[in-house]
Amino acid sequence: MPLPRRFYQRPARAVARDLLGCVLVARRRGAITAGRIVETEAYLGPEDRASHAAFxxxxxxxxxxxxxxxxxxxxxxxxxxLNAIAGRTGRPGCVLIRALEPVMGRAAMARRRGVPRDSPRLASGPGNLTRALGITVRNNGADLTAGRLTIEPPDQPRDFTIASGPRVGITRSVGLRLRFWVGGNRFVSKR
DNA sequence: TAGCTGATTGACT
DNA sequence: GTCAATCAGCTAA
Structure with missing residues (x-):
């Protein structure tokens, strides 16, 4: 069962933290690819100049x-x-999913990415992640609680440490500690 | 209509 | 360390 709607109807920061360890599942023409979320970033509303909600x-x-x-x-x-919209109606926010640890369909991911199937970079980085799972702008607006693209609760106990720090790759509102990742995980993207 | 920018990546010096 | 690839949507005119 995917995470319920109410999971997302909280502040983006909380959703970003709780999304760590959850499993993103993409179903494409029978083939299933899935990965454990190991890195996220929270984006807020108009007050956050880096958020797309602002512009x-x-x-x-x-x-x-x-x-x-x-x-x-x-x-x-x-x-x-790929982002997950967070917050309630009228309260904009979203969570950028930056890196996955592959758990299913590694061969398909490797084929799409053109890298060895055991590469730690299979789905490490926002652009790599979407390519590995075959996600495109056609998935924009997809319901994450039902359908071909969903996020499932953690498939194993959350015994990892959550690290946080400044977001990367942005030019506005740098300095806010809204990036979260699984401490020590080798699939976290490091630039 | 033209010009610019960006939540990136990978290849190259 | 630098830099090109490539495009939707904004801005200025």
């Missing part, structure tokens, strides 16, 4: 709607990034 147009309806939907966008002209 991305077509995304506004999604951001201000109820949580639990996927926000996928294309950036730098070639990379898709």
């Amino acid at each position: 991305r147009p077509g995304s506004r309806a999604l951001f201000y709607g109820e949580g639990g939907f996927a926000y996928v966008y294309l950036n730098y002209g070639m990379h898709c990034c």
